[in-house]
Amino acid sequence: MSYRRYDAVVGGGSVGGLSFAMEAASRGLKVLVLEEDKQVGEPEKCDGLVSRRALSKYIAPSERCIQSTVKSGTVNSPSGRSVTLGASRLDVVVIDRSAYEEQLAESALSKGAELRTGARVNGVVPGPAGDLVVTASASASASTERYLCSYYVDATGPSSLVGRKRSGLIPAAKYEVEGDWFEDGGVQVFLDQEKYPGFFAWVIPRGNGLAKIGAAGLGVNSFKTLDSFLSTRKVNIRTRVAAPIYLGGPIDEFVLGRTVFVGESAGQVKPTTAGGILASVAGGLMAGRWMAESLAAGDPKLMANYQKEWEKVFGKEFRLMKRLRTLYQHLSNDDVEKMVAALSSPGVASKLSSTDFDFHASALLSTLGARTTLQLASVLISVEAKNALTSLVE
Ligand SMILES: Cc1cc2nc3c(=O)[nH]c(=O)nc-3n(C[C@H](O)[C@H](O)[C@H](O)COP(=O)(O)OP(=O)(O)OC[C@H]3O[C@@H](n4cnc5c(N)ncnc54)[C@H](O)[C@@H]3O)c2cc1C
Known part of the structure; x- marks a missing residue:
């Protein structure tokens, strides 16, 4: 039996997989994307909060994707104390995730990639001459399709992490609502370790x-x-949607033999806020570029540069975010109150208003400085929280 052959078959047609497909196809690779949902971008599982400035370094969202511009972020403590940080200078926007995925799909198709929706990858096994055989079932016909490829790109997001039994996934619920008590441009987070342990609303x-x-x-x-x-x-x-968020940080190896992990399946998601659009798009583009280089040179070892490049941009920051996450998990509600009070102190809130949205962990620590960070540590109640915060400036 003869199967159609591709340089890369991608499982998952979302931000990571489509960015990969766009870049790889633009460099001449024959790419097929298999997406299990019937329509790219639907259902929308993400809230689309992203720094337009940072995303534009990779693939700028078109105007039709922009739903709103964020002017401020308010952090609310368990008792209702709040601190509002200005965000006008950060160019953070709320994008329509479905529209952004459509934009990426159109770009990938225009570069020559193929896209099959309603096709679920259910197996990847070694094939002839070092190739892989990817098996997919088409929901429309219930038939099984097989494809040969040099590389399988796993961009299936949380389901890939679940399949590999990775820890760090927590269930989230998200609704889209109509209401009159929130203000356009004003993002809010609500901290309460009893109601939302280790995360927030x-x-x-x-x-x-x-x-x-x-x-x-x-x-x-x-x-x-x-x-x-x-x-x-x-x-x-x-609308009501259930979707897991991932807080576990990058996986150890983005490339395992001829399987390449991209986006959330590679853990390219901020361990603090679970924001993953930027790092997944960047990961997709980097993987696409290095795969083209690697296949052109006939040297699979070049694929290692994909992880090196991603680590160079995001590695240090994501490690710091992971430590902040560990710290946050140790905080009691009393600690959270003290943190929010400290952030409201004169000077700190205004300095924080101009920090970097995507590299917020480093920006936060450099804004606070070692002295303020240690002062903050001294007011925390739990010993673990004190130690975790102190260790950040050591
Ligand atoms: C509630 C919530 C809110 C979020 N809000 C934000 C936010 O505001 N800002 C931000 O930056 N990030 C946010 N994120 C994170 C962001 O959505 C992810 O990091 C990002 O979508 C990861 O992209 P991805 O392409 O790797 O995976 P995903 O977007 O998860 O896409 C995986 C794709 O693979 C498909 N798939 C799965 N299994 C198969 C299979 N076997 N065969 C074929 N296809 C398959 C799925 O249908 C899906 O289309 C949020 C996440 C959640 C859950």
Whole structure:
């Protein structure tokens, strides 16, 4: 039996897989993307908060993707104390994730990549002459398709992490709601270690009286938690989505033989906020470029440069974010109150307003400086939290 052959078959047609496909196809590779959903970008599982400036270094979202511009971010403590940080200078926007994925799909197709929707990858096995055989089932016909390829690119996101039993995934619930108590441009996070242990609830207005609202926490029922958050706030719920967020940091090896992990399946997601659009798009482009180089040179070892390049840009920051995450998990609600109070102190909030959205862990520490960070550590209650914060400046 003869199968169609590709340089790369991609599992998952979302931000990571489509960025890869666009870059690899533009460099002459024969690429096929298999997406299990019937339509790229649907259902929308992400809230689309992203730094336009940073994303534009990779693939700028077109104007039709922009739903709103973020002017401020407010952090609310468990007791209701809040600190508002200006964000106008950061060029953070809320994008329509579905529209952005459509944009990426159009770009990938225009460069020559092929896309099959409604096709679920269910097996990757060694094939003849060092190739891989990728098996996919088409939901429309229930038939099985097989493809030969030099590389399989796993861009299947959280399902890949689940399949490999990676820890760090927590369930999140997100609703799109209509309401009149949030203001366009004003993103809010709500910290409470009892209600949202280790994470938070969030409100991301997206214009026209709509907002994307979500909640996640270690060991909590995210839907119940979000319903309880909304019980004192008047909203009309338009959509409800359950989707896991990943906080475990990058995986050890982005390339395993002829399988290349891209996007969330490679752990390219911020361990603090679970934002993964930027690092996944960057990962897709880098993997596409190095695969083209590697195949042109006939040297598989060149693929290692994909991880090296991604690490060079994001590695240090993601490690720091992971340490901040560990610190946050150790905080009690009293500690959280003290942190929010410290952030509200004169000078700190204004300095934080101009920090980097995507490299916020380094920016936060350099803004606070060693002295303020140690002062902060001294007011925390739990010994673990004190130690974790102190270790950041050592
Ligand atoms: C509730 C929530 C809110 C978020 N908000 C933000 C935010 O505001 N900003 C931000 O930067 N990040 C956010 N993220 C994170 C962001 O969505 C992810 O990091 C990003 O989508 C990862 O992209 P990806 O392409 O790697 O994977 P995904 O976007 O998860 O895409 C994986 C794709 O693979 C497909 N697939 C899965 N299995 C198969 C299979 N076997 N065969 C074929 N196809 C398959 C899926 O259908 C999907 O299309 C949020 C995540 C969640 C859950």
